[in-house]
Amino acid sequence: MSLAATERAEATLRMRPLRDARFTTLLAPALLGVATIGLWQLVVDVFNIDAFIVPSPQSIWSEFLDSRSSIWHGMLGTGRNALYGLLIGAALGILGALVANAVKVIDLMAVPIVAALSVVPIVALAPVLYTMFGAAANTARVIVAALTVIIPVYVNTLRGLRQVKVVHRELMHVYAARPVFVARAVTLPTASPYVFTGLRIASSLAVISALIAEYFGGPVDGLGKAITTAASSSNYPLAWAYVLGSILLGLAFYVVTLLVELRVARHSSPSTSTVSL
Amino acid sequence: MTHALTDDAVTKDGCAIRASGVGRVFAGTKGHQVIALDDVHLEVAEGEFVSLIGPSGCGKSTLLRIVADLDHPTSGSLTVFGKSTHQARVDQDYGIAFQQAGLLPWRTVAANVGLPLEVHGVARSDRQTRVEELLELVGLTDFARSYPDQLSGGMQQRVAIARALAESPRLLLMDEPFGALDEITRERMQAELVRICSETGAAVLFVTHSIPEAVFLSDRVVVMTPRPGRIIEIVDSRPTAGHARDDEFRDAEEFFHTIARVRELLHGGPVAAARGVETR
Ligand SMILES: Nc1ncnc2c1ncn2[C@@H]1O[C@H](COP(=O)(O)OP(=O)(O)OP(=O)(O)O)[C@@H](O)[C@H]1O
Numbered sequence: 153m154s155l156a157a158t159e160r161a162e163a164t165l166r167m168r169p170l171r172d173a174r175f176t177t178l179l180a181p182a183l184l185g186v187a188t189i190g191l192w193q194l195v196v197d198v199f200n201i202d203a204f205i206v207p208s209p210q211s212i213w214s215e216f217l218d219s220r221s222s223i224w225h226g227m228l229g230t231g232r233n234a235l236y237g238l239l240i241g242a243a244l245g246i247l248g249a250l251v252a253n254a255v256k257v258i259d260l261m262a263v264p265i266v267a268a269l270s271v272v273p274i275v276a277l278a279p280v281l282y283t284m285f286g287a288a289a290n291t292a293r294v295i296v297a298a299l300t301v302i303i304p305v306y307v308n309t310l311r312g313l314r315q316v317k318v319v320h321r322e323l324m325h326v327y328a329a330r331p332v333f334v335a336r337a338v339t340l341p342t343a344s345p346y347v348f349t350g351l352r353i354a355s356s357l358a359v360i361s362a363l364i365a366e367y368f369g370g371p372v373d374g375l376g377k378a379i380t381t382a383a384s385s386s387n388y389p390l391a392w393a394y395v396l397g398s399i400l401l402g403l404a405f406y407v408v409t410l411l412v413e414l415r416v417a418r419h420s421s422p423s424t425s426t427v428s429l
Numbered sequence: 430m431t432h433a434l435t436d437d438a439v440t441k442d443g444c445a446i447r448a449s450g451v452g453r454v455f456a457g458t459k460g461h462q463v464i465a466l467d468d469v470h471l472e473v474a475e476g477e478f479v480s481l482i483g484p485s486g487c488g489k490s491t492l493l494r495i496v497a498d499l500d501h502p503t504s505g506s507l508t509v510f511g512k513s514t515h516q517a518r519v520d521q522d523y524g525i526a527f528q529q530a531g532l533l534p535w536r537t538v539a540a541n542v543g544l545p546l547e548v549h550g551v552a553r554s555d556r557q558t559r560v561e562e563l564l565e566l567v568g569l570t571d572f573a574r575s576y577p578d579q580l581s582g583g584m585q586q587r588v589a590i591a592r593a594l595a596e597s598p599r600l601l602l603m604d605e606p607f608g609a610l611d612e613i614t615r616e617r618m619q620a621e622l623v624r625i626c627s628e629t630g631a632a633v634l635f636v637t638h639s640i641p642e643a644v645f646l647s648d649r650v651v652v653m654t655p656r657p658g659r660i661i662e663i664v665d666s667r668p669t670a671g672h673a674r675d676d677e678f679r680d681a682e683e684f685f686h687t688i689a690r691v692r693e694l695l696h697g698g699p700v701a702a703a704r705g706v707e708t709r
């Protein structure tokens with residue numbers, strides 16, 4: 153989907169109450185999903201496709217049920233790394249944006265760093281980090297996740313901090329309000345929809361990068377490692393069952409951030425836009 | 430508005446605002462300068478209601494912003510209650526209502542009205558009582574728990590006015606506060622403002638584009654002209670003794686007479702058939 157289309161979809165989602173949005177946001181995609189899976193099953197059955205090319209949804213599902221405890225275990229392992237990465241990265245991103253917003257020089261100095269970090273595929277650092285922190289620890293994976301999270305959170309927060317309306321700033325000036333009060337009453341509430349947009353993008357990225365980082369080494373307690381192991385032992389339905397587990401994990405992260413956002417930022421300005429990278 | 434002079438809080442010069450020779454020059458594009466204000470002399474007595482009227486770009490907002498310490502004169506000087514504008518701001522000597530309501534969308538109506546009280550550390554219970562009073566005053570008691578985006582533009586403006594009145598300031602600065610209101614609400618708010626001012630004895634500096642509004646509300650109407658922004662004349666618009674500022678006054682002969690006078694000044698010459706042509 154193009155950026156503009158995403159923005160429009162978000163705008164409509166935000167302005168309607170949740171229960172009105174239910175049909176279009178939940179039922180319609182669900183129908184599409186069911187149709188796709190049905191078609192998939194049909195194609196695999198009719199053309200007798202081999203499991204190493206693409207296994208049938210049915211075989212993936214039965215493998216998923218059989219191995220659900222080890223999949224759950226993998227989700228916990230990868231999920232923990234992603235969560236730590238998300239929390240650390242988000243904290244650093246928000247903090248960095250606050251500093252950059254307050255000190256112009258730091259903002260200017262950060263521009264090339266941010267640009268560089270946003271074009272570097274951060275998972276590519278994983279092998280290097282494994283040698284730095286040891287392949288027995290999860291440190292490298294948390295760092296990879298945190299690094300991917302920092303950028304979208306930083307960029308969106310900084311943009312949000314700059315949305316403070318002139319009339320609000322002047323009002324605070326007229327009240328001779330202290331800087332801490334201004335931050336609490338005006339700046340942070342203005343920025344919060346943008347911060348959440350950043351967090352929503354970041355939450356999925358955290359899971360993806362924590363998982364991909366497992367492909368490059370480290371301890372064997374995550375989904376990424378499980379996928380590679382199952383694939384190399386030619387157990388394709390199992391590999392796909394782990395992929396299904398990863399999808400669920402990514403969704404869980406996304407939905408939780410979305411719910412927190414809906415609770416916190418209900419009456420902030422409806423015209424929120426996204427900066428994605 | 431005679432009791433303003435007997436107010437306890439009379440400053441040494443008895444002036445809410447004293448502007449002497451105030452000028453404001455903006456550096457425009459390519460060295461081109463905009464003289465927003467030129468040699469403005471104006472004194473607003475305590476408890477006096479003074480309106481600024483004039484075509485767009487004549488420096489009304491600029492003058493108001495200088496009083497509010499949001500801008501600074503490039504020449505001349507301006508004091509508020511005998512103090513520098515900075516000191517008056519720090520001391521919270523005035524309330525302000527902008528043309529835009531400027532409410533915080535994430536706060537309820539009540540929390541918006543209570544904002545200045547909160548900034549200045551008024552205790553929660555006192556704040557609540559005061560906010561209830563103010564909402565009653567602007568007729569929005571039922572909307573205390575609503576959010577600004579659930580209110581019409583006119584209602585939002587009333588919230589902003591309640592907020593400006595929150596600390597019972599001795600001076601009110603208002604930049605076209607009724608611009609967004611419909612005619613009926615507008616007249617009601619004007620009557621309210623007259624009542625509030627006579628109750629609190631506050632001085633008001635009021636910017637408007639409406640001649641009848643200026644004449645109805647004000648003790649004096651300051652007529653301005655653009656490029657450079659100057660005061661052409663100050664018209665006395667106090668109702669003569671025996672007249673109150675009420676709906677009857679809107680139909681009075683002297684009301685139309687003053688309107689005609691202000692319009693003449695704005696158009697730079699006598700205008701025929703002034704009476705009854707424009708009643709806004
Ligand atoms: N920040 C600024 N920078 C440059 N020029 C400015 C600035 N603010 C105002 N001006 C200029 O000063 C002049 C007076 O502006 P001001 O806003 O005071 O007019 P006004 O009388 O309030 O007009 P209106 O009735 O349209 O609100 C205008 O010519 C405007 O272009």
Ligand SMILES: [Mg+2]
Pocket residue numbers: 489490491604
């Ligand atoms: Mg103006």
